[in-house]
Amino acid sequence: MTALLELSDVEARYGPIKALHGVTLTVDEGQITAVLGANGAGKTTTLRAISNTVRRTGKIRFDGKPLARGGPESVARRGIAHVPEGRGTFAELTVTENLRLGAYTRRGALKDDLRRVHSYFPWIERRGGQQAGTLSGGEQQMLALARAFMQRPRLMLLDEPSLGLAPIVVSEIFRIVKELNEQEGVAVLVAEQNANIALQVADTAYVLEVGRIALSGPSADLQKDESVRKSYLGY
């Protein structure tokens, strides 16, 4: 197994407040990796540090080469698609326009990609002309995923895809994430509060506590771990 993304000793701060105290983690090629933790543990900041939307120190390597600090747009061009908190869809634009924007960094026709998107999200085909802001929360999250997929990324960063959604929608979304991962070979780094569902789909997981990695290992092991079960799974 080769490492696609490696963070070593990454620190990040918002003004005077340090949010990450030296995070080291690895995302392997073609794997789903979960970052778990409570509110304020640094999950979002970890993803932001990768996509260069927050100031950071420390080393990040992607595909064997260091990730330059040229701003989020240059990270996107390296093949990392970040679905941020709040989904990052363009509410004012139509569904199709959102998908076209997802493919912004690529050249060539989109027909093939759109067909693949429609196979994962059949409802999108019928509602391409609809304004994204009028979609339901679950649909918006799916659109955000579809938009990220249009980028043909090697790695997707998903920030709390379960946020504010009904349980049935959450499992639907994670099912699609798993499908994208298995059939398209996209590696996924997902930050989640919902440890239960995240551990079900992830191969590996890291537990963050106040800006530090407290625990890590294969998901199956973490699911059995006493402290994880008590603090994050609730049984």
Add this chain to the structure above:
Amino acid sequence: MVDARLTKRLDLRGSVARLSVPPLVLLLLLAACVFLTVGSLISARFAEQTVIGLASGGVYAILALAIVLIYRATEVINFAQGEMAMISTYIAWQLIQWGVAFWAAFFATLAISFVGGMLLELVVIRPVERAGVLAVVVVTIGLVFVMQAGAAWIWSSDLKFFPSAFHASPIRVGGVAFSLQDLGTIGVSIAAVVVLWFFFQFTKTGLAMRAAALRPAAARLVGIRVGWMLALGWGLAAVLGAIAGMMIAPTSVSGGLQPTSMDVVLIYAFAAAILGGIENPAGAVVGGLALGVFLALLTSYVDVVTSELRLPVALGALLAVLLIRPNGLFGRAVVRRV
């Protein structure tokens, strides 16, 4: 009850911009169109004045579009928009003076203006951008004086005659004399609006510019270089200004070409933009046309309103509209998440 409605609205993420033109405004516009058509069929004078109004209105609309373009991207009101147009017109004048054919000079000026507009953003606007919207607005006001002084220094403040691209003799249709300059201006304005609309609707760069204006942070995450999109916006605004300047310079509205000749035109364009709703391109176009026709008919039919009173009357009309619809004809009240 109120709470439930409020949350529902906020659920739409605060700033959903559906193109919802209120029915009353739509009805009003329809009535205006019917009035103008019927009037033009009955009276030759009315038809002539309507066309004159549409021509100057088209120019206001183009300049208003330029203002809207920059406002939507950065919430900056570009006070130098008129002076940018003035400089462009001088460049065209200079090219024509050197013996370049009108349309060659026209398109060369558009290209020069595009590059010039982008450079202006990169060199003058970008360094102060981080200081906030107000700072940038003040810089654009400063640019007004720098550009006027620059134009006067290079070309002197004497009134220059700017040639018209169109034949001087009018064409007659059923007893109505239409000036070719006016018809040509209307045609060029329509072409400019259509090309611009096509660009924003169907090209990748146009879509990226809209995305960068709506949500800069999200746009960067999909790989859009937002800074470049802003520069591009200034380039396009300069091109629109150049079109407006070159179309209006031969007419009486600007009274020939001199360093201050776009001042009044810019005020009409501001009025048009605000009339339509400063965030709405379609509103800017409708606002410009409405203002042009309204003023042409008013000065023609109401004797008290001489050409000196055009500007106060325009501002009066603007005030009246804003009293009834504070966000302009097509504007919407902005609901923002706090």
